[in-house]
């Protein structure tokens with residue numbers, strides 16, 4: 001069997017989860033083929049290098065949330081400078097900055113009380129948690145804006161047990177701090193790719209996996225090529241699947257989806273029970289940073305508002321460049337979904353005009369990627385619905401020692417929806433594969449997974 005295989009392990013997807021899994025497996029002496037549908041690596045890390053922007057523009061992940069050891073270590077070892085995001089937070093109404101500190105403190109109290117109350121046995125949605133308590137209405141509103149905006153979630157669906165879990169995990173890595181990779185987030189997937197391609201691994205781009213036939217210890221992946229429309233079959237002993245939750249949930253036959261034969265029923269049921277969050281971001285470059293001309297906005301990095309779509313905007317602080325990003329997530333992103341690009345851009349611009357009381361500068365460039373319509377993501381990132389914490393664990397469990405699911409949606413350490421959570425899930429899957437194939441590596445202690453890279 002071993003000799004008839006094209007690789008020991010096939011990995012589907014060359015986002016950070018797939019790359020981390022592949023690099024860790026290569027490092028442990030396994031031959032790995034990583035199949036990627038797009039013509040680039042990185043998946044939901046998608047950096048644009050625009051010579052006139054002075055900074056890297058991100059269309060997907062932008063921030064390193066907290067100080068996750070693996071990201072920091074990759075950045076250090078590959079000389080990728082990390083810049084801490086500085087500057088204040090401002091609330092804007094009808095073009096004016098208002099003092100919102102009381103409601104912001106109130107929202108923090110609401111979230112603190114939610115963390116105390118939540119537990120796997122006492123789960124509920126965030127909205128029903130609010131209904132059960134008599135917090136002041138503005139505090140509830142701010143807390144809801146935060147939960148929906150950050151998690152790309154609906155307050156009526158998201159689990160407070162999962163939110164509390166994520167808050168604990170974030171606290172352990174100084175989650176209140178935020179960083180940017182000065183040269184672009186794509187430095188991280190590129191760094192992992194270098195490790196993988198210098199070993200026994202290869203990444204094949206433009207390789208969409210359409211069909212997986214498998215039995216214990218045997219995998220046959222049907223891969224379509226965009227060049228001639230033909231299908232190639234590749235064989236391995238194990239398969240790591242890192243496609244996004246939206247792809248796992250899509251109806252069979254939709255572009256990007258994978259038909260499993262036989263279906264790993266429990267894993268796919270688990271995937272369907274999780275939530276695929278929506279987020280829309282638009283980045284605009286003007287001929288000058290006109291917001292810096294206003295005293296009250298000069299030090300601001302984050303601007304919040306009650307706008308129906310694009311309520312949140314951030315600057316590139318501490319970089320003094322005329323680039324600003326609008327963010328719409330959860331219910332606020334829903335009206336934008338499926339809209340053509342000009343409609344989204346026009347909504348973003350008119351929101352910015354209302355928020356700042358005008359846009360006295362010339363728009364020079366604008367970037368937008370529709371992650372919901374993208375057949376290879378079909379969502380922004382996942383979140384856990386009420387009662388869903390055990391579901392994630394089911395998705396992360398090996399299937400017959402042959403199929404292994406990884407990717408941000410399978411993270412069980414409280415870092416779901418992040419780059420570092422996705423990487424860690426890839427390392428966890430690699431450890432599971434090594435154990436299944438009788439190699440050393442194992443799954444414990446948790447820190448050992450990091451040693452795999």
Ligand SMILES: Cc1cc2nc3c(=O)[nH]c(=O)nc-3n(C[C@H](O)[C@H](O)[C@H](O)COP(=O)(O)OP(=O)(O)OC[C@H]3O[C@@H](n4cnc5c(N)ncnc54)[C@H](O)[C@@H]3O)c2cc1C
Pocket residue numbers: 012013014015016017018035036037038041042043044045059060061062063064065207208209210242243244247256257258279280281371375376377379380381406407408409416417418419420422
């Ligand atoms: C707009 C946006 C903003 C974000 N902001 C942040 C942030 O600031 N900080 C942060 O930490 N995280 C952020 N995230 C989340 C972060 O980007 C993801 O959690 C992480 O990149 C997911 O990595 P992954 O490897 O699990 O999935 P992906 O990166 O999506 O990789 C999966 C890969 O599978 C490929 N694929 C899909 N179907 C097939 C198929 N049939 N055959 C072959 N290949 C296939 C895809 O093309 C993709 O490359 C953001 C995400 C979005 C969308």
